[in-house]
Amino acid sequence: MDLGLAGSAAVVTGGSKGMGLAVAETLAAEGARVAVMARGRDALAAAERALRAAGAPDAVGISVDMTDADSISGGFAEVAERWGAINSLVHTIGPGDGYFEELDDAQWDEAFALGTMSGVRSIRAALPMLRSADWARIVTLSAHSIQRQNPRIVAYTASKAALSSVTKNLSKSPAKDGILVNCVCPGTIVTASFTENLREVLAADGLDATNPEDVMTWIDRHFHQPCDLGRAGLPEEIASITTYLASHRNGYVTGATINVDGGSDFV
Template sequence: MDLGFAGAVVVVNGGTKGMGRAAAETVAAEGAKVALLARGEQGLNDTAARLTELGAPDVLPIPTDLNSRTDIQAAFAAVGDRWGVVNTLVNAVGPVDVGIGPLDTIDDTNWHATFDIGTLSAVKCVQAALPLLRKAEWARIVNVSAHSVRRQSPTLIAYTAAKAALTSVSKNLSQTLAPEGILVNTVSPGSFLSQGLRDFLSRLPDDRRPDLDDLYAVMDAIDAEFGHPAFIRRAALPAEIGPVIAFAGSRANTYMTGADLNVDGGSDF
């Protein structure tokens, strides 16, 4: 299926790891020009090289602290100087090593850090991107939320709150921007073996730590730790959600806005 990305400009924050990278690789293979916003220079360079191999005609890796409004504004200024417009903004960065734990273990610093990266980074990117999105022939925003906003876990209270706020912001933006033809959707992954989840599981005690190469064992561990089982009794790899994010952010998506696409391996939610 031609998603209409040939020659389009796509910006992915958090595009060097996990689901953000999977989305970037998908649109690169479709012929998009891609800007990557992330902190690690090595990851940016490695990902940029891979996107070029996949067929992206132009890749712009931009070292960016996604907690910094100054950095974000500078990044989108660079995108504007390079290409003049943005067709698709994907906000894929999320809290890592913050926001996980029961209420009495999360202090104010942790709460603020979770919302800063889990919600406000996307808000700041949308604000900076809007002038370029408005100049494009077609424009889409995709925010990566989380399936956990639908079913709670005592150890995910801050993380889930930040992602729920992002889902709410996205719904509001879908209404606000619809008259301008800018479609806004969220994609909510379930049990995907992202780097953050890998790191969390690898720190579990020996008797609870799964074999990370066994996606069925990983799913069992996720169910035990968070109470989030799936009808498909395995965890997923980030590459499995890249095409979903890409479609939501594509020219081929002509009428879906305000949706929250649940990609969780099957559930009652």
């Protein structure tokens, strides 16, 4: 299926690793020029190499602090100077976790700065470039926990719920310009950071944090939240639907909040 991405320009925030990098690589493989934004310069350099290998020879990594409004504006100004217009913005940034009793005001503020305001600021900075393009799409990544609560990630979930609401509401404003806006809600996804953070925790249960079946076994055992497919997801499974929504091929899906979670009961 031709997604109509050849020669287009895309920005992926949080695109240096995990789901963001998977999305960026898929966009590159479809022929898009890709800029990724993240804070770590070493990870950005590695992402640039990966994107060039995937099919985006002019891929660029831009160091941006997504908690800082001026840094975000500066990152998008660099994109504007380089390309002028962009067709696709994919926003994948999210905060860390923590139980309610563990979080002070500063940690709540940081969660919303990363989980909500980074998206608001990125979209605001990108909109002039999106409006200058022949066609444009915006996709944000929220989380299935906004519908299926988990006390371990209370601030994360609250900030992602706000982002999902902003995305839904925003879809109405630029519709007249032909800009489609959607939100993807990943379930439990086995990324490198997930594995790194929970390797020892799962190992204590005799489970492998790199194995999707073992990961879902742990989720079910400790949080009683299994999924119908019986396994966690992979970054490329988020990338495929996100890339479609961010593509010219998507001509009629807007204002949607789409679960990609292996099947879960939200009742």
